[in-house]
Amino acid sequence: MGFSCKQEEQTQLQKGPNIIYIMADDLTIQAISAYGGIYKDIAPTPNIDRIAEGGMLFHRMLCTNAICGPSRAAILTGDYSNVNGYYKNESGGKFDSSKWTFPQAFQKASYESALFGKWHLGSRPMGFDTFKYHNSVVQQGAYWDPVYNENGRDVKQRGYATNLTTGFALEWLDKQKNSARPFLMLLQYKAPHRPWRPDQKYEHLWDSIEMPYPKTFNDLYKGREETAGDTEMTMDYLTRGDLKFKTPDTLKGEEKIAWEFYGAGKEEIVQPEKMTYQEGRRWRYQKFIKDYLACVRSIDDNIGKLLDYLESTKRSENTIIILTSDQGFYLGEHGFFDKRFIYEESLTMPFLVKYPGHIKPGSQNGNIISNIDIAPTLMELANIKEDHKMQGRSFAQLLKGENPKSWKNEHYYHYYEFPFWHHVQPHFGIRTQRYTLAHFYYNMDKWELYDLQNDPEQIKNLVGNPAYKDVLVDLKKQLSLLQQKYDPNNDLDDYRRITEKNFGVISDKKENVYSRNYME
Numbered sequence: 001m002g003f004s005c006k007q008e009e010q011t012q013l014q015k016g017p018n019i020i021y022i023m024a025d026d027l028t029i030q031a032i033s034a035y036g037g038i039y040k041d042i043a044p045t046p047n048i049d050r051i052a053e054g055g056m057l058f059h060r061m062l063c064t065n066a067i068c069g070p071s072r073a074a075i076l077t078g079d080y081s082n083v084n085g086y087y088k089n090e091s092g093g094k095f096d097s098s099k100w101t102f103p104q105a106f107q108k109a110s111y112e113s114a115l116f117g118k119w120h121l122g123s124r125p126m127g128f129d130t131f132k133y134h135n136s137v138v139q140q141g142a143y144w145d146p147v148y149n150e151n152g153r154d155v156k157q158r159g160y161a162t163n164l165t166t167g168f169a170l171e172w173l174d175k176q177k178n179s180a181r182p183f184l185m186l187l188q189y190k191a192p193h194r195p196w197r198p199d200q201k202y203e204h205l206w207d208s209i210e211m212p213y214p215k216t217f218n219d220l221y222k223g224r225e226e227t228a229g230d231t232e233m234t235m236d237y238l239t240r241g242d243l244k245f246k247t248p249d250t251l252k253g254e255e256k257i258a259w260e261f262y263g264a265g266k267e268e269i270v271q272p273e274k275m276t277y278q279e280g281r282r283w284r285y286q287k288f289i290k291d292y293l294a295c296v297r298s299i300d301d302n303i304g305k306l307l308d309y310l311e312s313t314k315r316s317e318n319t320i321i322i323l324t325s326d327q328g329f330y331l332g333e334h335g336f337f338d339k340r341f342i343y344e345e346s347l348t349m350p351f352l353v354k355y356p357g358h359i360k361p362g363s364q365n366g367n368i369i370s371n372i373d374i375a376p377t378l379m380e381l382a383n384i385k386e387d388h389k390m391q392g393r394s395f396a397q398l399l400k401g402e403n404p405k406s407w408k409n410e411h412y413y414h415y416y417e418f419p420f421w422h423h424v425q426p427h428f429g430i431r432t433q434r435y436t437l438a439h440f441y442y443n444m445d446k447w448e449l450y451d452l453q454n455d456p457e458q459i460k461n462l463v464g465n466p467a468y469k470d471v472l473v474d475l476k477k478q479l480s481l482l483q484q485k486y487d488p489n490n491d492l493d494d495y496r497r498i499t500e501k502n503f504g505v506i507s508d509k510k511e512n513v514y515s516r517n518y519m520e
Helices: 005-015 046-054 068-077 102-108 161-175 253-261 277-312 371-381 466-486 492-500 510-517
Strands: 018-024 056-062 112-117 130-134 147-150 153-156 183-189 319-325 348-354 363-365 410-415 427-432 435-440 446-451
Touching (some): 068 371, 102 183, 277 319, 410 466, 427 466
Parallel strands (some): 018 183, 056 363
Antiparallel strands (some): 147 153, 319 348, 435 446
């Protein structure tokens, strides 16, 4: 008996893999035990590690612009900020929803598509049959009792956001388990983004211990005083809200916001009375890191629920599972929290992929890959062919364990936002297997060069070191070629105008800006 057209279409669709793309906000490799590090035994992530054990762990997945919205836009479009038009969060406007994104291509190819959790691009998500995304505080979302936009309608949910978002995803998976169509699901957690509010059961998880400190916690920024040494993302800039000081019940509205925001300004040091400065600095780190890792613990729990569900319903064999973040994050390295710099901790994204029968379990990859390469890779894995051109390139061959000679050996980076938030100078640069070169250009002309083989912590700026004169010349040439390839139409004055331009949606009141970005 022959197949009908409809049966043939369904048979073809069944051959395509399901894809679950999990992205946590500000999750970093230092917080994932599969990557090792100083927290692996104290705060392990056994369920995230299951993805690495069953698939491939990437060591050099690098973001193009280490800040939430622009990195998400780069992942969705396969293009740099200068092409997709979304450069920055602060005064960056909204992501242009008319732009091509890979979920739209999957939807067009008859995949069932869904988004749950954090969108954080300002505009309406496109390419999804169903969505339920955080829609309070301009899509930043809240940890507790959050408001979601469910297919165009705001609904308030009771509970903890990480648990709720996973629940929505599992409910949707259960409803479509008998569908003949493959699915694409984006499961995107708010956690562990600032203000790092753990689930109640984990609020005091590590009260009895002192967390270890990164090697560079006491970095003095020698040779980098005007760049790394002149930011507002050190332990000195954690606020009362970050550090969970109890807000007086008498404060309301903007007074309440201002009280909780105290600590973000210069010389507004928040710490218990009678502590010395150094004691307070360590105290602030301990509070921050324990809350951050407690938020990660809930993510790991929920990924465990998802993996267990897929295994129990026998759907894991034809499902690609990806775990990543929008960029890396500092957990006290260089005395920092947050991201933004080209330095390793914020440049490097966690990236783990499991695809049974296609990716060797327990494998690892050290190639340089860019977040713009994710979209074309997903398209190839799903065998979706379109004429749309992207700056990114598929790394599907790398997933198979192959290593083509033509694969790139360098990565181009560009960060634009200044002075809000955190006062990080705009800069662009190149990362090769061994070196990082950065040019800070907005109101200065500073170059930084790091030899990652001899200085993996990036403490010694080698610009001016005669032993690296030829290396510097060569890297500048390579950087120029990358700019010609990815961003050929701009010069330094154009870049400065982008930093200064208000693309829309900005508050003139500092406390309201803070509320939009950080507070629940």
